[in-house]
Amino acid sequence: MKLNHDLVRYVLLSIESSNQVSGPTEDELMMEVKKYGSYSKDDIMYTVSKLEEAGFITGEIHYTKYKEKLKPMWMEPGNLTYEGHKFLDNVRDDGVWKHTKATVAKVGNASLGIISTVAANYISDILGL
Template sequence: MIKGDEVMKLNQDLVRELLLIVEEEKAISEPLTSFNFKEHEIFTRYTLEEVVYTFQKLKEANYIDFKASYGDGIIMFYQIGNLTWEGHKFLDTIRDDKVWREAKEETSKLKSVPINIISSVAAKLVESQLGL
């Protein structure tokens, strides 16, 4: 349960992983919900709160459509919609495992790096691999 005083940090690996999952598993005409997504293997590595928090941040970044309902401080229901245009653009930049690892390596010298900077670094890595 996410409590008002609980601190949540954005996990950049989870951001990438969730975008890949939504792209792979979500049908255009049917949302992923707390009913048909709750058994996903992602929950063996992350808590429901971490996953829902990350989905909320992905919505704020305009990468996905997402809704959640709460009752008594507990997540009652959530619905994951489609990736947005921005979500597809971002995912295409960080999709490749090698590019993702190299971008994170390059930015690991700093204590904190915004996700858009990691995306920019990844885009430059893709461009260099393409000889641009």
């Protein structure tokens, strides 16, 4: 699967909006993300999995074996880590996000680390730093 950067941002925003220290439940995350658009449960689970691997969230995907293959069954989205907060703070603003996506599109695609750096550089330019 391809990592959808818009969905990455939406999942992080959705997790951050939870009032629970442990983060939202699966159902709460699904409802919150739906506010941003129509995404499948598989897409959201994949994004949660990759955000956990990247150290942006404390979430976890639980799998079961089905016909000799692992299949995702349910998720615990968890909460944002410090790295997740740093990334989200760089891309939270819609204007910064649009500029960042347009800049990254010039080269086709980029990692979340590059996206964060592009957004941070743009914010620095706006602030005159």
